[in-house]
Amino acid sequence: MCTYKRERERGKEEGMKSSMGRVSWISILLVTLILEIVELCICRHEEVTTPPLPILPLPTYSQLKWQEREIIMFLHFGVNTFTNKEWGSGHEKASIFNPSGLNTTQWASVAAEAGISLMILTAKHHDGFCLWPSKYTPHSVISSPWKSGKGDVVQDFLDAATAQRIDVGIYLSPWDKHEPRYGLDVPYNEYYLAQLQELLNKYKNIKEIWFDGAKDPKAQNVSYYFSEWFSMAKVLQSCINIFSDAGPDVRWVGDETGTAGDTCWSTINRTSLSIGDPDIAEYLNTGDPRGTDWLPAECDVSIRKGWFWHKSESPKKLSHLLDIYYNSVGKNCVLLLNVPPNTTGLISHTDALRLKEFRSAINTIFHHNLAESCSIKVSSQRGGKEGGVFGPENMLDSDHLWSYWAPKEDGNEKDHWIEIWSRDGNLRFNVIRIQEAIGFGQRIKEHEIYVDGKVIIKGTTVGYKRLHRLVEVVGHAHVVTIRITKSRGVPLISSIGLHFDPFWHSRLTLASK
């Protein structure tokens, strides 16, 4: 572009020369000189190194926001809470729903203290009982003694969460064991869509909606019009993330233990998925490096054994919750942790305490990044060291999405590597954290980690966050090398960390005690 413009200016200059005097010739020369200088500046300016091209598919803005949440809280609450069941019959009397001390502010406070930014409530579970006063069925809070039938749990939930700047989501069970229309395709889908519209019109700013395929094989055969449901959800609230086995925004991880695959791609082919199909669990667990859709996985698991509150159950141990964290958030997923309110309508003190411990443990582990006091060397840098903006320092700042290290793309080098050099040869850690700049697509297929030249990890995907919790504590290390050996395009690393987890007592450590 610059050359083209310059030639045009020269052409102008030539034509004018013959018909003008010496003075104007000099002034034209001057003007041309100035123009050349201006152009030179523009050309220099254009040489500032640009970001690399993204590799499709990419996440949407809403999917990125969802990923950054890391932990979401699920609240299973309804008639099952009072019958001590996991799946209701649909024949429960509304009169049993009476959470006399219900306080949604307490739910939100527990979530806030645990650093949770999104809470999802079961507005209706398989039993069909609605926690909001639906005009399409009397089987709801309207017919219960709670607040003399004038209450609305969904509204209270939304108000309390919003007051503490926590976002909300809802679950509306497709399987409905109470509704007489269940079993008749069109009437039931109309009923379901009516309730969906009712919820999304009345309760604004819903960030996630949950659909599942859970159903007794002996139940009536109904086809769910998922396409219509999903489209209706988006037309009413465009920022909403839709969760189901098959997305379209968030996919199920394929199990209810909170465990993602060791390889976990946020990409997958939606056309290969269908809701409620048990044969796709493995595919959901690992995703697909060639997948055409960005559909990251959510790991749903309960803090207790059951999803609903049962007097006889107690929360999982801290060590178990941390295992779940490493296996979900640490493998490129979001953890959806269920914390069920009890019959009083409150989150049990023991669960609240465990959650607080859980958050505090995560903060303790990741607050201190030993890599920050190290010097970092990289295999190459996009635009060179003078190019400025894609250097290794970007891996140590607090931006884990848009500030990243980018190697050169034209390089002949087979691998890309990062070396973390200790200043005193005394690094002590047992967790390694790597994060990709997923706004440019998920890229890393294989990576290796070395300590002082000895390989300690041979891993696969990284994605938004990969945590390697080591079997043994590494002590007195001089240099840690992260080598990216296979990648779609060049890897873009947004953050790295070396951490010490004092809560982790591996089998090895226990054996030596």
Ligand SMILES: *[C@@H]1O[C@H](CO)[C@@H](O)[C@H](O)[C@H]1NC(C)=O
């Ligand atoms: C509800 O819970 C909050 C937070 O725990 C507490 O401050 C408030 O007093 C409770 N409200 C009632 C009516 O008990």
Ligand SMILES: *[C@@H]1O[C@H](CO)[C@@H](O)[C@H](O)[C@H]1NC(C)=O
């Ligand atoms: C359920 O209905 C679908 C089509 O509507 C049909 O393909 C399937 O065989 C039916 N299943 C049972 C168990 O009747």
Ligand SMILES: *[C@@H]1O[C@H](CO)[C@@H](O)[C@H](O)[C@H]1NC(C)=O
């Ligand atoms: C997913 O789709 C891509 C593009 O069509 C294809 O190359 C890939 O093989 C598909 N994956 C599977 C598991 O079928």
Ligand SMILES: *[C@@H]1O[C@H](CO)[C@@H](O)[C@H](O)[C@H]1NC(C)=O
């Ligand atoms: C529910 O949890 C609250 C808070 O720990 C507690 O005060 C209340 O007694 C519990 N209700 C039942 C039925 O256990």
